[in-house]
Structure formats: structure tokens, C-alpha cells
Amino acid sequence: MRKIKMTPYMIIALSFFTVIILGTILLKLPITLKEHGSLSWIDAFFTSTSLITITGLTPVLDLGSSFTIFGKVVIACMIQIGGLSVLTLTVYIMTLIGSKIGFNNRAILKESLNQNSLQGLVKLVKRIIMISFIIEFIGFIINLFIFIPTMDNTYHAIGVSAFHAISAFNNAGLEILGFNNHFLNYHNNLLFNINTGVLSILGGLGVIVIYEVMKKRSWKKLSIQTKITLKMTLGLLIMGTVLFKLIEQNQMTFLEVSFLxxxxxxxGFLTVDLTKVKSLSIAIIIPLMFIGAGPMSTGGGIKVTTLYVMLKSLFSFGRGSQTLTHKRLITDETKIKAFVLIQSAxxxxxxxxxxxxxxxxxxxxTALFESVSAxxxxxxxxxxTHKIGLGSKTILILMMYIGRIGPLTILHLIYSKKASNSNLVYIDEKIVIG
Amino acid sequence: MRKIKMTPYMIIALSFFTVIILGTILLKLPITLKEHGSLSWIDAFFTSTSLITITGLTPVLDLGSSFTIFGKVVIACMIQIGGLSVLTLTVYIMTLIGSKIGFNNRAILKESLNQNSLQGLVKLVKRIIMISFIIEFIGFIINLFIFIPTMDNTYHAIGVSAFHAISAFNNAGLEILGFNNHFLNYHNNLLFNINTGVLSILGGLGVIVIYEVMKKRSWKKLSIQTKITLKMTLGLLIMGTVLFKLIEQNQMTFLEVSFLxxxxxxxGFLTVDLTKVKSLSIAIIIPLMFIGAGPMSTGGGIKVTTLYVMLKSLFSFGRGSQTLTHKRLITDETKIKAFVLIQSAxxxxxxxxxxxxxxxxxxxxTALFESVSAxxxxxxxxxxTHKIGLGSKTILILMMYIGRIGPLTILHLIYSKKASNSNLVYIDEKIVIG
Ligand SMILES: [K+]
Ligand SMILES: [K+]
Structure with missing residues (x-):
């Protein structure tokens, strides 16, 4: 009997799916839920997908009051697993227990981390996890100064501080505090805004970028990839802040618009009520969500580097010249990859x-907003999300899942059969565009 | 003094603009309007842009009762000029009056017609105009059988028949009958639906496709370009009809959904009230408008061939193989052109x-619908369109104009300076996508 040969794409897709299924079962356990049977299978599946893909959408109105302390620990662990990405963690555990990492596993990790070189991947994974935990720990300590003074129960405040450091750095955007609209109450708490904001930005830049900046301490020495990620992130943050303030004027404070x-x-954290903002703000939020964060980060979206390559391609096309960045060439292959990703998304x-x-x-x-958000x-x-039926839940589950493993992975999965006639030479065909 | 060297892109952009300005002045003439001063300058400019770009949006509630017979003739001529495209017509008139057509003019015509070869362009232009007029004349004769029996004034019915043959074949979508919701009254007139529908489809395929089909009379002998245009057009028409019928069920007859x-x-003709259709139908109309018609036709949009190349690129990317169509290769250059067009649109x-x-x-x-429509x-x-202010009118004028001359022309116009260092060789830079 021959073993089925798994491609890295299949392994990525299947491992995420497996963890989601395990998460679903965990969320349904009697010790997880405060009220037995209060969570339907589809809602557990939806919530598990949301946690592992670190999206934060959930049909459960109030996570805090629905789950036991054990349940909340499970949720925090699922976010952490999602954030570090299933494969990174798997490989790390494999190194911890001493097993050899073969070439195949490295190839998987390469796809999962979007890294172009196989060398030093294991070292990289160790670094990712170490830096993540250090940042989360600092965030946790700062959170203590926010939540202990504002809460009656100190133990609860400590739990909340830990949960929110994990949720913020992994860009999960979930709150689990046991009462509604919690974060809206902190909308003008400066320390809360700064801590949650910085954790989210750092997570969105990605640990590899943070590590490189820490190590090189000089703009000139940074890789082009990192320079682009930093410039685009800063530019988009400023653009969003200015546009939201111009649109909402006195309806939102400066703290609220920058946090948004x-x-x-x-x-995905909110200190404002989105159902009350103008359609114009929604029209800004949709493309910003779509663009998303850095390419090797806990954030989602098409990624800032993809947008950068796309825009560069448009400009160079107009000029009729090669596409250059930082005196290097962006190849047609890279450009087509960016366009294919954007179009399939x-x-x-x-x-x-x-x-x-x-x-x-x-x-x-509304339908467009929720689709882009998922x-x-x-x-x-x-x-x-609270009031939709089975059909819509299934759609959003699929969107969260595809968004996390990437539409390019899906394209490779669907069209996985080898091109049978790839050695033939074909005559070019001109087709009129536009 | 050196003459400024005009690129074909500049000439296309400027000639359309010039004709729009002339049209604006014509529409403001006392003999054009029934009531002097009833049309503001911005509305005249808007309507002129709409006619020359054969869009059909207008802030004038009822064109029929606002304009004199002379005014309606002017409007019909502007649609015809827009349909045949300003440059095609200019060149044709130049050949009629016997002037030599130099290489430069041919180059302009090449850009304007999207043709890859310079040879036989003048002959092609003559054919385009001849075939257009023959089709419009047949449409006019059939229209007589529709409008004479349903109208009191026979002369008026003859005028209406001529106007609507021109409006339908050029995909203008304007009606000018002097009373509101005219076409809605013909929603179950079979001959009207067939005649207007066939004229619109033929115009949307483009005269070059029609000419090729007439000449070759065999599917096998057709060019790949024409095969793609015919297949995509048929596929999209059937898809639209089936989806609209599934969505609207008994709210729309089969004739109404196929006409839509x-x-x-x-x-852009309507026999149904769009403000009463479901959001789901609007969500189908938007992408269908965006895709548009054939690449060398009176229709707009990104064009069916562009969509075809884009979809082929996605599939072949997933397979990791070359992009083929009809046993020919679609080059990276063609693919990037398609992606750039879609993205800039x-x-x-x-x-x-x-x-x-x-x-x-x-x-x-609504804002998305109107933007895509323009x-x-x-x-x-x-x-x-009837109730918007100066700002919105300016936006829609710009969108109609850019949509007609093409976003790629705009990109070339903005970045027209030559790439100064195009002979240097650059090192490739890998950038992580997604
Ligand atoms: K999130
Ligand atoms: K039209």
C-alpha cells in the first residue's frame, strides 16, 4: 500500500482544521461551560474557528459569563496556539522532546512562516516564541496597573490582565470580562489605550520584524522587507487616524480614532460603537481590514507588503518601466503572486x-463589512454575528479559515494536480485587455 | 519654438474632452432647450459627458420634455459620436475629404481601437461605420413596428424608432420619449425586448467580432479573441438571467430578468424599477456592470477578455503551470496588464x-452602485443622479470619462515621463506576499 504524499499546503490546511475540531470539542466540555448545553455545536465550531484563526467574531453574546475559569484558560490557549500558528508550535514541541526535524517538516514550516530559506528555521521558531512570551509578559504587567485599580476582585483582575495581554499581542480582539461592552468603558483610559494599542501594533508587525529591529538598531541595515512593513504600517496608521478624525469630528476623541x-x-478591539459611526467611516474600515498587517505576523488581511507590490506595479506600468524598490527589481513572478492573492481574496x-x-x-x-472582517x-x-442562521455561520467559518491559511494555499489545494504538459513550448497569444 | 510632442494617450484624452466641451455648449443653446436656461452649466456638462461616454446617467429628470426636436437630434448625434468613438470618426472623415493619413494618426487609431496591427486600420474603420449603420437601420425598421402602433403621433413614433435604434446599438441606455418611465411600459412587449436586447448585445460584442463571424461562418476559423468574447458574453448573459430569476422569482417575468x-x-436600459429589487440582485448587477462588454465594442467595463485572462491566471497559478488558452500561451505581460487594469479600476x-x-x-x-455604473x-x-450636489456630479463626470478612455490611459498620462534608468540591470528582491 502506497502512502498518500501530502503537500505542505495540505498539511497546513489539515493541521489548522484538526486543531479547530479539537477546540470545538474542548469548548463543549461540561467543565468549560458554566451552563451545560448552552452552546450549540455550530456555535462551538464557529467560536473555535474564530479563536484558532484569531479573528474574534463569535455568535456568543458574552464570552465572559458563558465560560468557567477553566473555559477562559482554554480560550486563551487557543488564541495563543492560533497566534504562534499551529505548525510553529508543533515544530517547537518536537525540538523540545528531542525528535529530529527532517527536511519535510522544514518544508512545511517554510510554507507556514512564509520564509524563503530553510536554514535556521528551528532557531527562528524558538526566537519567535521567546520574544512573543516576553512581550506578552510585559503587557500583562502593565495591564495589572490598569485592571487591579478598576476592579473589585484582584484575582479576577490578574486573570483579565493575562488574558488581555495574550488577546492583544495575538491580534485576537476578544474580550472575556463577564459584562457587556467592557472595552467601551476604557475608551478614555490612556494607559489601557497605549498598552493594548502597542501590543496590537507589535503583533501586527510580527516578531521577525521586531527581532530584526532589536538586533540591527539602524534603519539602513534593515532588510527591504522590514523597511516596507514598517513604512506601510506607520503610513496606514496615520492615514486611518486622520481620516477617522476628519469624518467623525467631535463624535470621537483623538484617543478613540487612533485606537480605531x-x-x-x-x-479588532473596539472602544466605540460601530453601529453608530458614519457609513463613511465604515468605507474606511473595510479597505484597512482588507489590507491588514505585516506578512509574518499574528495579523491577517492581504498584508501590507502585498499592497506595496501592487501599488508599485501600477505606477511602473504607467511609466512603462521595470518595477523597482530600494534599487532592487520586483520580478513579474512576485507581481503576479500579489495580484493573484488580491484578486482571489x-x-x-x-x-x-x-x-x-x-x-x-x-x-x-453590512454583508461586505462582515465578509471582509471574517x-x-x-x-x-x-x-x-449574534443573529445569523446556520448558512451564514458556515460562510463566515469558511471565510475565517481561508483567510488564515491564505487564499493562495486554497488555490494550490484545488489545482494540485501537476501540469501534465509543462515541457511543451507554446506560441504567445495577444489578447486585448480593456 | 518646439512643438509639444503629444502621445497617443494625450490625444485620446484631449479629443474626448474637446468633444464633451463642444457638446456642453450645444446642449445649452436656446434652440436645443425647450425652456431657455432650464439646464445649468454643470448639468449640461454632466449630460454631455454622459452622452459622449455613452453612459446614460443624467441629472435631467426627463430628457424628452426638456429638449426640442433639434435638441434630440443633437443628443442622438452625440451618442453616435461616442459610440463610434471620436477618433474613428475623425479618421473616417479625413479619408472622405481625401487627406492622407500619416503614420501618427494610425498610431492614435491603433490605441483607440485597441488593435495590435497598424495595417488595414482605415479599411477597418470604414467597415465599422458601415456595419454599425446597417445594423442601426435594421433596428430602426423593426422599431417602427413597435412604436407606430403604440403612439398617437406617427412622426413622433418614427423619430423615437430612430433614436432608440441608435441608443440601443451604442449601449447608451438613454430614452427620450417625453414621458416618465417609458420603457417600463414596454416591459412585456416581446418585439421591443428582442429588438432592443439584440441591438445591445451586438453593440456589446463589437462590430469587429460581428464582421469576423459574418466573414468566417465557422467556429473553428474564428480568432481566439473572438471565441473568448463570444463564450464569455453568452456565459455571463445566461448566468445573469438564471440568478435574477432565482432571486426575484415571481417578482419578475422571464422577459424582465433576461432584459435586465x-x-x-x-x-443600461431598464424595464424594472431598480429601487424595488432585492439587495441580492444589486449585488449581482454591480459585478456584471464592472465586467462589461467586449473589448472593441460600444460597451464599457473592464471587458470580458480581461476577466477571462484574470480567471485563467488564478487557475494556472494554483496549478503552478503556464497560463494557456486554446493551446496558446498567455504571457506574463498580458496577465500583468489585465491585473493592473482591474486593480486600478x-x-x-x-x-x-x-x-x-x-x-x-x-x-x-448606493454609492458603490452609482460609482460602478458611471x-x-x-x-x-x-x-x-437626480438629487446629488456639485461635488458628487463632478465625481461621476470624472468616473464616466476615465471609464471610457480607460484607467490604463490615465496611468500612462500620469506617469508619462520616460524611465530614466531603464538600461540598468537590477538585482531581484524577494518580497513576501500574503
Ligand atoms: K482579530
Ligand atoms: K450605457
Whole structure:
């Protein structure tokens, strides 16, 4: 009997799926839920997908009061697993227990981490995890100064501090405090805004970027990849903040608009009520969520580097010249990869929007917003996820899952059969475009 | 003094602009308007742009009762000029009056017609005009059988028949009959639906496709370009019809859904009230308008061939193979051109949607619909164009104009300076996508 040969794409897709299924079962356990049977299978599956893909959408109105302390620990662990990504963690555990890492596992890790070189991957994984835990620990300590003074129960405040450090750095955007609209109460708490904001930004930049900046301590020495990620992140944050303030004027404070701008980039925490903001702000949030965070980070979306390559391609096309960045060439292969990613993401979001409209009584604005939020693993909602049916839940589960493993992985999975005639030479065909 | 060297892109952009300005002045003439001064300059400019770009959006509630017979002739001529495209017509008139056509003019015509070869362009232009007029004449004769029996004034019916043959074949989508909701009264007139539908489809395929089919009379002998255009057009028409019928069920007859499906592909005539259809139907109309018609036709949008190349690229990327069509290779250059066109179109539509939301009290659904309708030169409206301010009118004028001359022309115009260092060889830079 021959073993089925698994491609890295299959392994990524299957391992995420396996962890989601395990998470679903954990969430349904009697010791996880305060009230036995209060969570349906589909809602457990939805919530598990949301946690592992660190999206933060959930049909459960109030996670805090639905789950036991054990349940909340499970949820925090699922976010952490999602954030470090299933494979990174698997490989790390494998090194801890001393097993050899073969070439195949490295190839998987390469796909999962989007790294171009196989060398030093294991070392890299160790670093990722170490730096993540250090940042989360610092965030936890600062959180203590925020939550202990504002809460009656100190033990509860400590738990909340730990949970929110994990949730913020992993861009999960979930709150689990046992009462509604919790974060809205902290909308003008400066320390809360800074700590949560910085944790989200750092997570969205990605540990590899943070590590490189710490090590090189000089803008000139940074890799082009890292320079692009830093510039685009800063530019988009400022753009979002300025636009939201211009649109909402006195309806939002400066703290609120900057927190909103940070969190559209797939963290997803909210200190404002989205159902009360203008349609114009929604029209800014949608593309910001779609663009998302850095390419090797806990954030989602198409990634800032993909946007950068796309924009560079448009400009150089207009000039009729090669596409250059920092005196290097962006190849046609890289450009096509960026375009294919953006186009397949948009087609998926279009189909999702259409299906949500088919299943629910809503308009294109809401259906599009929820689709982009799920796909980009942001998790913001226009008060939609709580009231949808089975069909819409299934759509959003699929969107969160595809958004996390990446539409390119899906394309490779669907069309996995080898091109049978790849050695033939074909004559070019000119086709009129536009 | 050195003459400024005009690129074909500049000439295309400027000639369309010049004709629009001339049209604006014509529409403001006392003999054009029934009531002197009843049309503001911005509305005249808007309507002129709409006619020359054969879009059909207009802030004038009832064109029929606002303009004199002379005015209606002017409007018909402007649609015809727009349809044949300003440059094609200019060159034809030049050949008629016997002047030599130099290489430069041919180069312009080449850009304007999207043709890859310079040879036989003048002959092609003559054919385009001859075939267009023959089809319009047949459409006019059939229209007589529709409008003479249903109208009191026979002379008026003859005028209406001529106007609507021109409006339908050129995918203008304008009606000018002197009373409101005229076409809605013909929603179950079989001959009207067939005649207007066939004229719109033929115009959307483009005269070059029609000519090739007439000449070769065999599927096998057709060019790949023509095969793709025919297959995509048929596929999209059937898809639209089936989806609209599934969505609207008994709310629309089969004749109504098929007429709607045909007209989303940038003709823009309506026999149903769009403000009463489901959001789900709107979510189908938007992408169909965006895709548009054939690449060398009176229709707008990104064009069916562009969509075809994009989809082929996605599939072949997933397979990790070359992009083939009909046993020929689609080059990376063609693929990038398609992606650049689609992306710049989407960015423009995004900016337009945002600005309409900034200027008007509306939602993303309506603002997006109107933006796509203007850009794709379809001219359908959710009862929006009549009530907007100066800012929104300017946005829609720009979108109609850019949609007609093409976003790629705009990209070339903005970045027209030569790449100064195009002979240098650059090192490739790998950038992580997604
Ligand atoms: K999130
Ligand atoms: K039209």
C-alpha cells in the first residue's frame, strides 16, 4: 500500500482544521461551560474557528459569563496556539522532546512562516516564541496597573490582565470580562489605550520584524522587507487616524480614532460603537481590514507588503518601466503572486457577501463589512454575528479559515494536480485587455 | 519654438474632452432647450459627458420634455459620436475629404481601437461605420413596428424608432420619449425586448467580432479573441438571467430578468424599477456592470477578455503551470496588464464610493452602485443622479470619462515621463506576499 504524499499546503490546511475540531470539542466540555448545553455545536465550531484563526467574531453574546475559569484558560490557549500558528508550535514541541526535524517538516514550516530559506528555521521558531512570551509578559504587567485599580476582585483582575495581554499581542480582539461592552468603558483610559494599542501594533508587525529591529538598531541595515512593513504600517496608521478624525469630528476623541485606526489593521478591539459611526467611516474600515498587517505576523488581511507590490506595479506600468524598490527589481513572478492573492481574496469576499445577502435580511454595506472582517481575521462586527442562521455561520467559518491559511494555499489545494504538459513550448497569444 | 510632442494617450484624452466641451455648449443653446436656461452649466456638462461616454446617467429628470426636436437630434448625434468613438470618426472623415493619413494618426487609431496591427486600420474603420449603420437601420425598421402602433403621433413614433435604434446599438441606455418611465411600459412587449436586447448585445460584442463571424461562418476559423468574447458574453448573459430569476422569482417575468441581464452588461436600459429589487440582485448587477462588454465594442467595463485572462491566471497559478488558452500561451505581460487594469479600476471605484459618501447622505450599497455604473458607462441608477450636489456630479463626470478612455490611459498620462534608468540591470528582491 502506497502512502498518500501530502503537500505542505495540505498539511497546513489539515493541521489548522484538526486543531479547530479539537477546540470545538474542548469548548463543549461540561467543565468549560458554566451552563451545560448552552452552546450549540455550530456555535462551538464557529467560536473555535474564530479563536484558532484569531479573528474574534463569535455568535456568543458574552464570552465572559458563558465560560468557567477553566473555559477562559482554554480560550486563551487557543488564541495563543492560533497566534504562534499551529505548525510553529508543533515544530517547537518536537525540538523540545528531542525528535529530529527532517527536511519535510522544514518544508512545511517554510510554507507556514512564509520564509524563503530553510536554514535556521528551528532557531527562528524558538526566537519567535521567546520574544512573543516576553512581550506578552510585559503587557500583562502593565495591564495589572490598569485592571487591579478598576476592579473589585484582584484575582479576577490578574486573570483579565493575562488574558488581555495574550488577546492583544495575538491580534485576537476578544474580550472575556463577564459584562457587556467592557472595552467601551476604557475608551478614555490612556494607559489601557497605549498598552493594548502597542501590543496590537507589535503583533501586527510580527516578531521577525521586531527581532530584526532589536538586533540591527539602524534603519539602513534593515532588510527591504522590514523597511516596507514598517513604512506601510506607520503610513496606514496615520492615514486611518486622520481620516477617522476628519469624518467623525467631535463624535470621537483623538484617543478613540487612533485606537480605531490601530484595530482596523486586524486586531479588532473596539472602544466605540460601530453601529453608530458614519457609513463613511465604515468605507474606511473595510479597505484597512482588507489590507491588514505585516506578512509574518499574528495579523491577517492581504498584508501590507502585498499592497506595496501592487501599488508599485501600477505606477511602473504607467511609466512603462521595470518595477523597482530600494534599487532592487520586483520580478513579474512576485507581481503576479500579489495580484493573484488580491484578486482571489476579492472574489471570495464577493461570493461571501452575496451568500450572506441570500441568507439574511441585510444590505450590501453590512454583508461586505462582515465578509471582509471574517476573511481578514479582524473580527469587528456591525452587530451581525449574534443573529445569523446556520448558512451564514458556515460562510463566515469558511471565510475565517481561508483567510488564515491564505487564499493562495486554497488555490494550490484545488489545482494540485501537476501540469501534465509543462515541457511543451507554446506560441504567445495577444489578447486585448480593456 | 518646439512643438509639444503629444502621445497617443494625450490625444485620446484631449479629443474626448474637446468633444464633451463642444457638446456642453450645444446642449445649452436656446434652440436645443425647450425652456431657455432650464439646464445649468454643470448639468449640461454632466449630460454631455454622459452622452459622449455613452453612459446614460443624467441629472435631467426627463430628457424628452426638456429638449426640442433639434435638441434630440443633437443628443442622438452625440451618442453616435461616442459610440463610434471620436477618433474613428475623425479618421473616417479625413479619408472622405481625401487627406492622407500619416503614420501618427494610425498610431492614435491603433490605441483607440485597441488593435495590435497598424495595417488595414482605415479599411477597418470604414467597415465599422458601415456595419454599425446597417445594423442601426435594421433596428430602426423593426422599431417602427413597435412604436407606430403604440403612439398617437406617427412622426413622433418614427423619430423615437430612430433614436432608440441608435441608443440601443451604442449601449447608451438613454430614452427620450417625453414621458416618465417609458420603457417600463414596454416591459412585456416581446418585439421591443428582442429588438432592443439584440441591438445591445451586438453593440456589446463589437462590430469587429460581428464582421469576423459574418466573414468566417465557422467556429473553428474564428480568432481566439473572438471565441473568448463570444463564450464569455453568452456565459455571463445566461448566468445573469438564471440568478435574477432565482432571486426575484415571481417578482419578475422571464422577459424582465433576461432584459435586465442583457442591460447590466453596460447598455443600461431598464424595464424594472431598480429601487424595488432585492439587495441580492444589486449585488449581482454591480459585478456584471464592472465586467462589461467586449473589448472593441460600444460597451464599457473592464471587458470580458480581461476577466477571462484574470480567471485563467488564478487557475494556472494554483496549478503552478503556464497560463494557456486554446493551446496558446498567455504571457506574463498580458496577465500583468489585465491585473493592473482591474486593480486600478477597483481603486478608482473605491475612491469614488468614498467621496460620494462624503458628499451625500447615503450608504455604501448606493454609492458603490452609482460609482460602478458611471465607471463602466452603464448608466443605471438607484434614483440617485437626480438629487446629488456639485461635488458628487463632478465625481461621476470624472468616473464616466476615465471609464471610457480607460484607467490604463490615465496611468500612462500620469506617469508619462520616460524611465530614466531603464538600461540598468537590477538585482531581484524577494518580497513576501500574503
Ligand atoms: K482579530
Ligand atoms: K450605457
Amino acid at each position: 485606526s490601530i484595530n482596523t489593521r486586524t486586531a 476579492m472574489i471570495l469576499i464577493g461570493i461571501s457577501t452575496f451568500l450572506l445577502l441570500a441568507f439574511e435580511e441585510t444590505n450590501i454595506q 476573511f481578514s481575521n479582524t473580527g469587528m462586527t456591525l452587530n451581525f | 441581464s442583457i442591460n447590466t452588461r453596460t447598455a 477597483m481603486i478608482l471605484i473605491g475612491i469614488s464610493t468614498f467621496l460620494l459618501l462624503a458628499f451625500e447622505e447615503t450608504n455604501i450599497q 465607471f463602466s458607462n452603464t448608466g443605471m441608477t438607484l434614483n440617485f
